[in-house]
Amino acid sequence: MDVKAINEAKTALQKAVDTGKNEEVIDIIVQLKKGVKPTEALLRDTRIGVAVGKLRTHKSDAVARAAKELVGVWRNVVKPAEAKPSPSAAATPSGKSATPSGKSATPSAPMSKTNSQATTGASPSMVRNVETDGVASKVMCRDDRTRNQCIKLMYDGLAFDQSAPSEIILKCAMKIDEEMYNLVGKEVNKTYRDRMRGLLLNLKDKKNPALREAVLNGSIKADRLVNMKPDELASEEKKHEAQKIKEHNLFLAQSATNTGAVTDLFQCGKCKERKVSYYQMQTRSADEPMTTFCTCTVCGNRWKFS
Template sequence: MATIKKIELIKQSMSKKVASGVEILSDDDIETLKDMLQQLESFDVNLEILTKTLIGTIVSKFKKHEIIGPTAKALVKKWKSIAKGEVTNNNSNNKGEEEEQKPAASAAKTAVAVAAAVKPKRRNSTNAATAEMREQWFSLQPYRQTTCQKLHDILINTKTSLIKQGINPDAIDHLVVERATDVEQSIQAKFLSNKTEYLSKARSLCFNIKKNSSLACQIILGQIPSKKLVDLSSEELVNDKKRKEIEERKKQVMDSNLLDWDTQNEDKINEMCGITGDLLNASLFTCGRCKSTKTTSTQKQTRSADEPMTVFVLCLACNNRWKFS
């Protein structure tokens, strides 16, 4: 069968990735595996195909991976349901066909065991709504599953802080899943037709929420709606300390662009350079007659244009005048 051959080829490629190490997959490997899993999901498989290819044994190897794990789990679960469904149908036939069904039933059990491989660990949360919501993630596209999981992992890090505020741990578990789902859906709604912009916004949100624990708490407690969160810029997402640093840098840049910046900041410049007391009134020139530094000067072009300008100096103490050329 053509489907079996295609699955065998995919299985062979995935086996190489397993051999090289699931924990150290490169970004290119992850993208390739995502495509393979999508292809496997599109195939119309049955008990015979699952038994002959044993594809479940390979796919199960990736269930613990952070990025492609959710997709692998969902696929194994789907195959398990298919295998169980065919076994149930076979068992509903009459007794005269029981002998013929035994090999198929045995193969079905093998396929179910292979597809199930390692069952997903039960979540600590006893909240059925939370578990059901997380199950819904598996029906999403792989990159959306990844976004939901990353948002969840980042938000759950604030659990200890929220417990200290007197919030029930089970309530936090439920809220974290709910908020992660809401935020992801808001990103998807805003960038529905542009995957690149979706991923860019998702990465930006994950990065900034991870760096700003107070923001994460506000999201969990519903103080910042998910739609408003998605519209915030990177500067608006940073914590207060970082925001002050950004504002200070902006102010410095704006000040440096002012034409009269040196005049407005003369006192600061003098202080930084150690110019105080009488030195504030001193100039670059010293009078040759009274040795005073209280002088003023002007420049004029008295010679040809390619010659330097002539400096005329006036002593404010004795009214002595002289020039430098």
């Protein structure tokens, strides 16, 4: 699939998600798995990885499982190849390296675990932080202790389930600190601490991997991240919950005096009468149907549908 086809598939995927067509969503994911030959540049330019990554927390287990599988495949393809031991260093059954003469050679010192992780990134199943990645000393780069601590926390939040190289994660964490510091007037004040704390809560959310990936792959730049509102930073699950609460509050806030039009088209499910007042409101995106709020004028029962 070329860039155009991938973008068309991304649009179709979003439409299928918005309309709740889970089977169609899975079919598109399967097509992407078969047709896309992933490269870091391709995934960054099309942002298809971000679109699929969001579905890993989908309420449908089948959709979430398919999305996780595809993201895992792409991640394994594009992540830097780990260094392979040379044939001459292959171990013999006795556990020692063999030389061409057949004599045992002194084994070379094993590569430091932290150094290896710092270069290539740890396994996504491993909980990562500045200590496990061996970059604790590099984090202490600011003159202010609070800023250094915030960079450390940003690193931990970005890294804990990601496989990106530690250099990229550290660069992102430092850039976030720099942008936030500039945004609040170049002072380490209460606003700086509170906003960094809010960012950390969203970055560390286990159900919000799409945000971490978007920051690390550059889809969301640090200057935009520090200006994003809490509802923009939230995971898809929390956004869905917030939308449900918003609709519920709109429903409860219906004015008793503003009863709307009365019709006999609807039947009350409680008293079975057909004296129902109703009004409609656009509570979701513009391409979604309007929500109809109904109130029975006989018994006061309320309900809604869209």
